[in-house]
Amino acid sequence: MTTQSTATLEPQPSMFCFQCQEASKGTGCTIKGVCGKPHDVANLQDLLIYTIKGIAYLSKDIQLSNDINRRISLMITDGLFTTITNANFDREFFIDKIREALALRNEVYLFWQTCVGATLSESIPLPDAAVWNGYTAEELDEKARHIGVLRTTDEDIRSLRELLTYGLKGMAAYTYHADHLGYVDHGIDQFMLRALAATLDDTQGVSELLALAMEAGKYGVDAMALLDQANTTTYGHPQVTKVNIGVGQRPGILISGHDLHDMEELLKQTAGTGVDVYTHSEMLPAHYYPAFQKYDHFVGNYGNAWWKQTSEFESFNGPILMTTNCIVPPKASYMDRIYTTGNTGYPGVQHIPDGMDGQPKDFSPLIEQALQCQAPTEIETGEIIGGFAHNAVMNVANQVVDAVQTGAIKRFFVMAGCDGRMKSRSYYTRFAEELPQDTVILTAGCAKYKYNKLNLGDIGGIPRVLDAGQCNDSYSLVVIAMKLKEAFGLDDINDLPISYNIAWYEQKAVIVLLSLLYLGVKNIHLGPTLPAFLSPNVVNVLVENFGIAGITTVEDDMQMFMEA
Secondary structure, eight states: OOBOOOTTSOOOSSOOBOOSTTOGGGTOBSSSOTTSOOHHHHHHHHHHHHHHHHHHHHHTTSOOOHHHHHHHHHHHHHHHHHTSTTSBOOHHHHHHHHHHHHHHHHHHHHHHHHHTGGGSSSOOOBOGGGTOOOOSHHHHHHHHTTSSGGGOOSHHHHHHHHHHHHHHHHHHHHHHHHHHTTOOOHHHHHHHHHHHHHTTOTTOOHHHHHHHHHHHHHHHHHHHHHHHHHHHHHHOOOOOEEEEOSOOSSOEEEEESSOHHHHHHHHHHHTTTTOEEEEOGGGGGGGGSHHHHTOTTEEEEOSOSGGGHHHHHHHHOSOEEEOSSOOOOOOGGGGGGEEEETTOBOTTSEEEOOOGGGOOOOOHHHHHHHTTSOOOOOOOOSEEEEOOOHHHHHHTHHHHHHHHHTTSOOEEEEOOBOOOSOGGGHHHHHHHHHSOTTEEEEEOSGGGGGTTTSOOOEETTEESEEEOOSGGGHHHHHHHHHHHHHHTTOSOGGGSSEEEEEEOOSHHHHHHHHHHHHTTOOOEEEESSOOTTSOHHHHHHHHHHHOOBOOOOHHHHHHHHHHO
8 A cells, every 4th residue: 555654754843833813923833832832732733633634534435334433523523623722732632632533543444445445456545644653652742743734835725724624623613512412414524524635635726625615614604503503402592681790709610611511511510509600701601591591500700701811710719610712821820720621621630521421520529619719709890781692683683674774773793703812902892982873793702802891882772782692603693694684685695784894813713704705795804813824825815706804903994894
């Protein structure tokens, strides 16, 4: 059997990662991630992705049993999701995960050999990702130094391969959560296989990879719809809700991340214990679901977006549960109070494993510790309003349509996406403050923390900030736009009075962008910087075909949007 080998490639820098908006110097992290990710962990993450691409390549065209197909889908989803920015920093986790992936890939290879290899008279060239092997930590580290992003030397091919891979990481975040609630779409699983395999195929040129990236947008919409179905069927449709941002007198547990299934299990286990539960960052929208509103110890939201956790976790005083991204390297002052679960991990932090045989996770260590802690220190007071997912907005659709037709609402601004540490992100606060009083912001994701506590008022009872929920709830914004298009009798979604000024940070924002492009949305503005992984030629294609642009100043952008 002939294989493509990476043995002759020169090692790349100690690491290279440019998958998030905060890539060092706007080009890529080469020594340590801005996120805090050590170089060896970054390389092992690349090796895990490399290995699951090998699994995809071998399995894409052969018939396998339902059992092994299921294990492949879980491995690919878990592997993609656990390498998303700020999810897992634990070196030992990745060593174990790579070994697990290699074992599965070798099992798939035996099936491939039976179904394909043995039927041909000459050997089949396979990519190195499909055949390499290693086991010791030293072997994995050495291999990881040679297979990173820079192994693809053509800048445009590299750009499109990474655009596709990062889109798949974002897609995996949706399917991961849907799967935990028992919702699976085999069509999405098969596309992931085909797309991952294509990134190993040197016959796939710019046009083929660009077409795949656009097709990823189609499956991104499917994945978002699947998760929306899973969440709303399980927990009810989000309702317009006022959420307390103050604190009570009892000890508390703070839950962050995105996983509603973990939220449900934690609320059940803390009921009647004397411990309150608070949400943080992207878990805020859990308050909007009817299934969680019945718990009287579910008392409010504490703090702001993910990047402020190092100060807010200190003052919370009690245990913190990280269910998914976004975790940042914890400070020593609360290291003994932070826990991870699922695909999230950090060295030295206690991890809550999955329950055996489908049983709930055991959150008793957090409850026991909480009972020994002081109540949270108050950092703010008041309420914020949210829950404007597609069902809630459609319930007042006539009111919204009337407001547009009478001129009370001149324009909607989709300001969804991510928050982050860069000072330049203050642009989004100032942009919200400067918007005319006859405009409404549609948002989802932690980008809302740049303006959701501003007193922006309402228009005839319609709040000027309509929060649909997590970044995982971005589908609601798609549904709202499509329903408005229908209500106004328009043929083109771009004829709606909607402008897109989106902040991005990580890979879930990438799949949202690809999904919007698939739906035909044009003239999306993306900031605070364009992705470092987009080559100049790929940017030009997106500009020419879709009108993608960056941001400039609040004043200039405001004038441009309002004159559109």
